[in-house]
Amino acid sequence: MGLLKKYGALYLMMVPVIAYFIVFAYYPLVKGLQTSFQDYKLMGDRPYVGFANYDAVLHDSLFWEAMVNTLVIGGGILLFSFIAPLVIALSLNEVLRTWFKKMAQMILYVPHLLSWVVVGGIWIFMLSPDSGIVNMILVHVFHRAPINFLADSGYARWIMILLSTWKEMGYTCILFLAGIVSINPSLYEAARMDGATRWQQLTYVTLPQLSNTMKVVFLLNTLGILRIFDQVFILRNPTIASKVDVLMMYTFQKGILEIKLGPAAAASFFVLVLTLALTLVVRRMTRFDEV
Amino acid sequence: MSDRFERLGWKNKAFDTLNGLFLLALMLTMIIPFINVLALSFSSGIASMRPEIVLWPKQFSMEGYEIVWKSLDIWRPLLNSVIVTVVGTVLHVLLSSLAGYVFIYPRLPGKRVMLTFVLITMMVPQEAIMIPLYVVNKDLHLINTLSALVLSGLVSGFSILLMRSFFLNVPYEMSESAKIDGAGEFRIFLTMYLRLAAAGLATVTLFEFVGRWNMFTAPVMFINDSMKYTLQVALKAMIIDTSSNSGTYMVTTNVRMAGIVISILPLIAVYPFVQKYFMKGILLGASKE
Numbered sequence: 001m002g003l004l005k006k007y008g009a010l011y012l013m014m015v016p017v018i019a020y021f022i023v024f025a026y027y028p029l030v031k032g033l034q035t036s037f038q039d040y041k042l043m044g045d046r047p048y049v050g051f052a053n054y055d056a057v058l059h060d061s062l063f064w065e066a067m068v069n070t071l072v073i074g075g076g077i078l079l080f081s082f083i084a085p086l087v088i089a090l091s092l093n094e095v096l097r098t099w100f101k102k103m104a105q106m107i108l109y110v111p112h113l114l115s116w117v118v119v120g121g122i123w124i125f126m127l128s129p130d131s132g133i134v135n136m137i138l139v140h141v142f143h144r145a146p147i148n149f150l151a152d153s154g155y156a157r158w159i160m161i162l163l164s165t166w167k168e169m170g171y172t173c174i175l176f177l178a179g180i181v182s183i184n185p186s187l188y189e190a191a192r193m194d195g196a197t198r199w200q201q202l203t204y205v206t207l208p209q210l211s212n213t214m215k216v217v218f219l220l221n222t223l224g225i226l227r228i229f230d231q232v233f234i235l236r237n238p239t240i241a242s243k244v245d246v247l248m249m250y251t252f253q254k255g256i257l258e259i260k261l262g263p264a265a266a267a268s269f270f271v272l273v274l275t276l277a278l279t280l281v282v283r284r285m286t287r288f289d290e291v
Numbered sequence: 292m293s294d295r296f297e298r299l300g301w302k303n304k305a306f307d308t309l310n311g312l313f314l315l316a317l318m319l320t321m322i323i324p325f326i327n328v329l330a331l332s333f334s335s336g337i338a339s340m341r342p343e344i345v346l347w348p349k350q351f352s353m354e355g356y357e358i359v360w361k362s363l364d365i366w367r368p369l370l371n372s373v374i375v376t377v378v379g380t381v382l383h384v385l386l387s388s389l390a391g392y393v394f395i396y397p398r399l400p401g402k403r404v405m406l407t408f409v410l411i412t413m414m415v416p417q418e419a420i421m422i423p424l425y426v427v428n429k430d431l432h433l434i435n436t437l438s439a440l441v442l443s444g445l446v447s448g449f450s451i452l453l454m455r456s457f458f459l460n461v462p463y464e465m466s467e468s469a470k471i472d473g474a475g476e477f478r479i480f481l482t483m484y485l486r487l488a489a490a491g492l493a494t495v496t497l498f499e500f501v502g503r504w505n506m507f508t509a510p511v512m513f514i515n516d517s518m519k520y521t522l523q524v525a526l527k528a529m530i531i532d533t534s535s536n537s538g539t540y541m542v543t544t545n546v547r548m549a550g551i552v553i554s555i556l557p558l559i560a561v562y563p564f565v566q567k568y569f570m571k572g573i574l575l576g577a578s579k580e
Contacts, residue, residue, distance in 0.1 A: 003400060007396075007399055009477060010392075010393045010396060010399060011393075013389040013477075014390055014393050016386055016389070017389065018408065020442075021412050021446070024427065024442065027427065028423035028424045028427050029415060029423070031423040031427065035426070088317065091314055094306070095307075095311065096307070100311070104317075104318055106563075107318045107322065109566075110559075110562070113501055114555055114558065115504070115505030115506075115554070118551055121530040122324045122551065123324070125530075125544070126324055130342050131340070131341070133323065133327060166320065174573050178574050198303070223416075226416070226418075227417075229418055230508060233507075233511070252512075256421075256422075256512055261422055265422050265423065268421065268422055269419070271418070272415065272419040275419065279414075
C-alpha cells in the first residue's frame with residue numbers, strides 16, 4: 001500500500017497509455033495470430049483450420065510476386081536511400097558558404113514533409129506522357145519519343161525506387177550531417193598537418209568516423225522496406241501492378257478488399273517474422289550492439 | 292573552419308564550383324515541380340491542359356481554386372482533416388508526455404516492465420497488424436467514424452521516448468524540492484516539466500501534426516463514407532484517380548494542382564519556423580532506435 005501511495009499518481013499516468021497499447025497493439029497482434037489459423041468469417045463460426053491459411057498463401061503466385069516486388073523495390077530503396085543522402089551530406093559538408101548550406105538543407109528536406117498523395121500526384125503529372133515536364137524535355141531537348149513512365153512495366157520499379165529516394169534523401173541527409181559534425185576536429189587538423197588532400201581527408205577521416213551513423217541509418221532503412229504501402233497504393237495502376245504490388249498491398253487486397261481475413265492475417269505474419277529476421281540479420285552484420 | 296578558406300588552388304576552386312552545381316541541380320529537382328504546380332493552379336482550365344512547360348501562370352485565373360472549393364466541396368474533407376489532426380495531435384502529445392514523465396523516475400517499481408511493454412510495440416510494424424486492427428475497429432463500431440482516425444496512433448513508443456529524453460534534461464533536484472514543498476506529481480508534471488521541456492513539446496507536436504495531416508493508410512482502411520473522407524483521401528480521388536483513365540467526370544489540371552497547393556499550405560507555412568525542432572527531433576529519434 002505504501003508503494004501505491006508514493007507512486008500512485010505515476011501509475012495512474014500510465015493507465016491510458018497501457019490501455020491503448022493493449023487494445024490497439026497487443027490485442028490485434030494476438031488476434032491476428034489467432035485469425036491466421038481460422039477460417040475467419042465476419043459472422044458465424046470461425047473454425048480453426050491449422051496451417052491452411054499459411055498453406056494457401058504460400059501456394060498463391062500473387063504472394064510470391066508480391067514478395068519478389070518487395071525485395072526488389074525494397075532492396076533498391078535500401079541501396080539508393082543510403083548512398084544518395086551520404087553523397088549529399090558529404091557534398092554539403094564541403095560547401096563553405098553557410099547560407100548556401102542551410103538553404104540547400106532546408107529545400108532538400110521539404111519532400112519528406114509531404115504526403116505520398118501529394119508527392120505521387122506531382123510526379124504522376126511530371127511524368128505524364130502528354131503534358132509532363134520530363135517528357136517535354138525528352139521531346140524538345142533530346143528529340144525522343146515521349147515515354148509513358150507510369151504505364152510501362154519496365155520503368156515501374158525504378159520509379160518507385162527513385163521517387164522514394166527523392167522524397168526521403170533530405171531527411172536521411174540530416175542524420176549523416178549530424179554524424180559529420182560530431183567528428184573530432186583535431187582529426188582533420190592532424191590529417192592536414194600530414195598533408196592530406198580534401199579527398200584523403202574524406203576517405204581516411206570522415207568515412208571511417210561516420211561508420212556508426214551509417215549502421216544506424218542502414219538499420220532504420222531496413223526496418224522500412226517491408227512496410228512500403230502508401231507509395232505503391234498511390235502510384236500503382238493495373239498496367240504495372242504485377243511489377244510493383246508489394247506484400248502490404250497483397251495483405252490489403254486480400255483482407256480489406258476481398259475480405260479473406262484468414263489468409264490476409266497469415267500473410268501479415270510472414271511480414272512480421274520477416275521484419276524481425278531482417279532486423280536481426282542486419283544487427284548481426286553491422287554488429288550494431290557493439291556500437 | 293577558417294583555414295579551409297586558405298586553400299585556393301584552382302583544383303579546389305573547380306571542385307567547389309562543381310560541388311555547388313551538383314547541389315543546385317538537386318535543389319532544382321525539388322523546386323521545379325512545386326513552381327510548376329503553383330503556376331498551373333493559377334492558370335485557366337484550358338491553358339493548364341496544354342502540353343508545355345509552365346513555370347508561370349498562363350491566363351492567370353483563380354478558377355482552379357473556385358472549382359475545388361465550390362464544386363468539389365473540398366471544405367468538408369479539409370474540416371475532417373483539421374479535426375483529426377488537431378484532436379489527435381493534442382491527445383497524442385498529452386499521453387506521450389505523461390508516459391515519458393513516468394519513465395524519468397529512476398527507482399519506480401515496475402519501470403522496467405512498463406518500458407519493455409512500450410518498446411515491444413515499437414518493434415511491431417503497424418502495417419503487420421493492419422487486418423486485426425481493422426477487425427478491432429469494427430468490433431468497437433469505429434469504422435466510418437473520425438474517432439477511428441484519432442485513435443489510430445494515439446500514442447507511440449517513439450514519442451514517449453522522445454519526451455522522456457527531453458524531460459531528462461530537467462534537473463531532477465527541482466522536482467524533488469517541489470515535492471518537499473508539497474506539490475503532487477500531476478502538478479509537477481504540468482507546471483514544471485511541460486514548461487521546461489517546451490522544445491520537446493514543440494518537436495513531438497510538429498512530428499505528430501505533419502504525420503496526422505499526411506495520414507493515409509488509416510483513412511483508406513477505416514473510412515469508406517465520402518462524408519468522412521480526410522483531405523488526403525479526397526485528394527487521391529481528385530488528383531490521381533482522374534489523371535490516368537478518367538471515367539466519370541473531367542477535372543482540369545489547374546483544379547488538381549489547386550488541390551495539391553491547398554493541402555501543402557499548412558505544412559509549408561509552419562516549416563520555416565519550426566525547422567530547428569525538426570532537426571533536434573530527428574537526431575534524438577534516430578539515437579533512440
